[in-house]
Amino acid sequence: MASHNPWPDEGNTGHIWDEDLRELDNPPPLWWMLSFYAGFIMIIFYTLYYPVIPLTDKTGEFTKGLTGWTQIEEYKEDYKVLKDWRVAKFADKEEQLAAMSVDQILKDEELKNYAVATSKVLFGDYCAACHGAGGAGNPNFPVLADDDWLWGGNVKQIEASLIQGRVGNMPAKGMMGNLTDEEIDQVTDYVVALSEGKGNDAAFAAGKAVYAKGMCLACHGPAGKPLAPAGAANLTDQIWRFGNPYETDQEKIREMVKNVVTYGVNVKKDGKYIEGTRQAIMPSFKERLPDADVNIKRLSVYVHQLGGGQ
Ligand code: HEC
Ligand code: HEC
Structure with a gap:
């Protein structure tokens, strides 16, 4: 930096480097000053208009702004626009769903597809926690995607399961609660044999007699297949209601x-509940x-087409 100033009249600040590089004392350009002031005005406007200043009284409060604008309100308004648009677009279909019975919906291909498409999120939110994604079942919660039904698999019966809820009841140790440990072992062998199609083998005659004595047949039918759907499990298939639905390990099945x-x-x-008893309760969804009225119909049609509707 030089100490003498060879350009005294040009309005430089007296800071000179490399012999001739000077710092001048010019005002900033007009455009720059205007933006600078505009920035100030913006800050004032912003501070007044929006919720900006956190208050220090530890209540978590803040200045609300002149119009009370909030992000969440804006989101809700936008969402409502979208929702209204969707409701208007599908109003016809929703009205049809509300007016028709599940049987009728099932026969109308287009409406059925609509019901199925609009059920997936609902099923995920309200059913999948128990019945598994896509109705694949969970230990203790029945598979909905097969054709093995406790309470019946036509769409009306499925609808009834949803409206009323379902509670299966089976007494411990046979209808009269009087089976001995030995008899329980025998009938267990018989039931496992039934699932393998060997129920009539002479080896299981003792178990078969216990099956009659315990009046298992009153609910499970004379040959392990309930005569009408009333909550009892089909014992002749290899789909298990409790534990892993498709268990193949013989020991585990027996247990x-x-x-x-x-x-x-x-x-x-x-x-x-007595200790050890299986709890099996399907809550009513009414x-x-x-919008239970329409949504139960929608879900019934959905469950029906999962694979095992009758
Ligand atoms: C809290 C757990 C739970 C939830 C949530 C639940 N279920 Fe169930 N559901 C069950 C149980 C347990 C059973 C078996 C009842 C029984 O053993 O008799 C069942 C039975 C059923 C049945 C009868 C199955 C048959 O074989 O006859 C249908 C249909 C069904 N549920 C549909 C649904 C739908 C659709 C939803 C969602 C709206 C749903 N469930 C939500 C626990 C649940
Ligand atoms: C009052 C009716 C009733 C009687 C009597 C009855 N059961 Fe059951 N049984 C049921 C019901 C209901 C279920 C459970 C269905 C459900 O909730 O999944 C069931 C479930 C079962 C299961 C489980 C099947 C599976 O898929 O996991 C077996 C095994 C069984 N019963 C065997 C028997 C035997 C053996 C007897 C006689 C000693 C008997 N039951 C007597 C109603 C009955």
Whole structure:
């Protein structure tokens, strides 16, 4: 930096480098000053208009701004526009769903497809926690995607399962609760044999007799297949209601069957479930679903087409 100033009249600041590089004292360009002031005005406007300043009184409060604008309100308004648009677009279909019975919906290909398409999120939100994604089932919660039904698989019966809810009841140790440990072992062998199509083998005659004595046949039918759907499991297929639905390990199947025969399903004593009993309760969805009337129909059609509707 030089100490003498060879350009005294040009209005430089006296800071000179490399002999002739000077710092001048010019005002900034007009466009720059205008943006600078505009920036100030913006800040004032912004501060007044939007919620900006957190207050220091520890209440988590903040200045609300002149119009009370909030991000979430704006989001909700936008969402409502979208929703109204969607409702208007599908109003016809929704009205048809509300007016028609599940049987009629099922016969109308287009409406059926619409019901199925609009059920997936609902099923995920309200059913999948118990029945698994796509109705694939979970231990203790029945598979909905096969043709093995406790309460019947036509669409009306499925609808009834949703409206009323379902509670399966099976007494412990046979209808009278009087089977001995030996008899329980025998009937367990018989039930496992039934699932393998060997129920009539002479080797299982003792178990078959216990099956009659315990009055298993009253609910499970004379040959392990319920005569009408009323909640009891089909014992002649290899789909298991409790534990892994498609269990193949013979030991585990035996254990599972013996356990159910010993402790029953939903067996209560003095208002409480007895230890070891299987709890199997399908809640009613009449009160649980939003727009239950239409949504139950929609879901019934959806469940029906999952693979095992009758
Ligand atoms: C809290 C767990 C739970 C939820 C949530 C649930 N279910 Fe169930 N559901 C069950 C149980 C347990 C059963 C078996 C009842 C029985 O053993 O008799 C069942 C049975 C059923 C059946 C009868 C199956 C048959 O074989 O006859 C249908 C249909 C069904 N559920 C559909 C649904 C749909 C659709 C939803 C969602 C709206 C749903 N469930 C939500 C637990 C649940
Ligand atoms: C009062 C009716 C009733 C009687 C009597 C009854 N059961 Fe059951 N049984 C049911 C019901 C209901 C279920 C459970 C269905 C469900 O909730 O999934 C069931 C379930 C079962 C299961 C489980 C099947 C599976 O898929 O996991 C077996 C095994 C079984 N019963 C065997 C028997 C045997 C053996 C007897 C006689 C000692 C018997 N039951 C007596 C109603 C009955």
